[in-house]
Amino acid sequence: MEMDRLVLQARLYDPITTQALRLAGLSSGMRVLDVGCGAGDVTFAAAAIVGPTGAVTGVDAAPAALEVARARAARRGTEPGGEREGVISFREATLPDVSLEEPVDAVIGRLILGHLPDPVTALRRLSRLVRPGGLIVFQDFDNHPLRVVPAAPLAGAVLRAIAEALTVDGTDLGAGARLYSLFQEAGLPPSGLSATTPMGGAEDAAILPLVVQTYRALSMAAFRTGTWAVEATQRIGDVNSLLDRMRSEIAEARAVVIMPTAVTVWNSVPKYAERTF
Ligand SMILES: C[S@@+](CC[C@H](N)C(=O)[O-])C[C@H]1O[C@@H](n2cnc3c(N)ncnc32)[C@H](O)[C@@H]1O
Numbered sequence: 001m002e003m004d005r006l007v008l009q010a011r012l013y014d015p016i017t018t019q020a021l022r023l024a025g026l027s028s029g030m031r032v033l034d035v036g037c038g039a040g041d042v043t044f045a046a047a048a049i050v051g052p053t054g055a056v057t058g059v060d061a062a063p064a065a066l067e068v069a070r071a072r073a074a075r076r077g078t079e080p081g082g083e084r085e086g087v088i089s090f091r092e093a094t095l096p097d098v099s100l101e102e103p104v105d106a107v108i109g110r111l112i113l114g115h116l117p118d119p120v121t122a123l124r125r126l127s128r129l130v131r132p133g134g135l136i137v138f139q140d141f142d143n144h145p146l147r148v149v150p151a152a153p154l155a156g157a158v159l160r161a162i163a164e165a166l167t168v169d170g171t172d173l174g175a176g177a178r179l180y181s182l183f184q185e186a187g188l189p190p191s192g193l194s195a196t197t198p199m200g201g202a203e204d205a206a207i208l209p210l211v212v213q214t215y216r217a218l219s220m221a222a223f224r225t226g227t228w229a230v231e232a233t234q235r236i237g238d239v240n241s242l243l244d245r246m247r248s249e250i251a252e253a254r255a256v257v258i259m260p261t262a263v264t265v266w267n268s269v270p271k272y273a274e275r276t277f
Pocket residue numbers: 006010035036037038039040041042059060061062065093094095096109110111112115116
């Protein structure tokens with residue numbers, strides 16, 4: 001279920017991630033490390049950018065995620081266009097303990113720094129895996145934009161429930177906006193940043209299914225831990241009919257759903273500077 005949600009999320013955010021990676025300087029022939037790769041979506045986006053002369057390794061602490069990522073990579077290899085991608089591999093590692101035989105051209109990661117207890121130390125340690133002149137690129141969400149305009153009661157209640165559940169979960173709603181200061185604290189002054197906010201109405205194929213899947217996943221997790229607000233779930237009603245009900249409501253209100261902003265920050269490792277950490 002969580003993997004399904006990640007794949008839906010990827011459908012919406014992968015084009016944004018690809019654009020940001022290119023803007024940061026990821027290019028043909030690079031060797032890349034994707035940390036906290038999950039089901040491999042960022043690994044695949046990077047492999048398409050670096051092309052057949054490049055290579056991307058995804059690392060994650062969860063064996064189940066790596067199993068999904070490897071199966072997807074095997075399928076891509078046999079699909080048309082697969083031969084135009086970089087060499088893809090996956091391995092298990094728990095950040096920040098990642099060791100490599102030789103430095104890479106870029107370390108990248110999406111929706112991972114906000115999950116780590118000490119992201120500054122992790123950034124410092126990961127930056128040592130990058131060759132001088134290479135790139136460090138991280139993307140995270142800023143969830144504050146999440147809302148529906150003009151107001152629509154059901155969609156509004158669902159989005160508020162998601163934001164509340166994320167807060168209870170300990171997720172930093174502003175992790176994306178915090179990336180800039182994290183890079184500074186780690187001694188990696190940002191060389192650039194970008195921020196993109198997807199939004200869409202009832203006709204959007206990705207946004208409403210992702211909202212419903214996120215609500216479903218968070219409400220199930222919260223039910224398990226007994227923290228879910230009963231009143232909110234009663235108001236929202238049956239999750240199986242939620243997508244259809246929200247779609248009609250939003251179509252009638254001619255409303256748009258504003259999703260979390262994907263914030264990307266990058267640093268180019270100085271070619272000549274001595275590392276001081
Ligand atoms: C929200 S998912 C993001 C997955 C992927 N980067 C994407 O954007 O689709 C976060 C991933 O980080 C992994 N993760 C969390 N803490 C980790 C750690 N300390 N070391 C390695 N992986 C970790 C989780 O297993 C999960 O797959």
